[in-house]
Amino acid sequence: MPLIIGVTGGIGCGKSTVARTFSALGVETLDADDLAHTVSAPGGSAYQDIVALFGAAAVRADGTLDRAFIRQQAFAAPEVRARLEAIVHPRVGEETTRQIAQWRGPYGLWIVPLLLEKPGLRERAGRILVIDCQEAQQIARVVASRGLRENEVRAIMATQYSRDQRLALADDILDNSGPPERLVAQVTRLDRFYRALTGTRKT
Secondary structure, three states, rough: OEEEEEEOOOOOOHHHHHHHHOOOOEEEEEEEEHHHHHHHHHOOOOOOHHHHHHOHHHOOEEEEEEEEEEHHHHHHHHHHHHHHHHHHHHHHHHHHHHHHHHOOOOOEEEEEOOOOOOOOOOOHOOOOEEEOOOOHHHHHHHHHHHOOOOOHHHHHHHOOOHHHHHHHHHEEEOOOOOOOHHHHHHHHHHHHHHHHHHHOOOO
């Protein structure tokens, strides 16, 4: 069984960028957000239940879900968000188990935004890697990349642990506040470390 590195961090901290950098070193990665999109796409295991929850207003002309509408509704009402998560999370969990079982490397990355917040998730990981940056950077990055307003980003951040809480629970920390070359150096170091933990060396 490969070592599962649970990767988390606040929105905008660069989890996907870190995952791509590890992938370039041949490390297998699995992103919970990608799985959530898969199960909620037309034909996905959660699609019909999500449409039943939000109604026709949540469906675009091409049949795909209006994710901006759903996000707005979910973050405006905690009970709606809880019902949405009850639909999506079990399906994502099933697909996670299936895909991790196919990993062939000594370790892999399991990227989960709410890894620390949701009960029962962190226990599946052998180590917790927190991607860290300043909160002001988080907001600026998400506003620039996703077109959200600052208050929308802060609403999402409010559903996540604070920076201090995440850092206190980390086994490993990657500082993604600097230039790309600094990120690459940290990923290379962690790759060597994780391979050493598993008793393997890159060939």
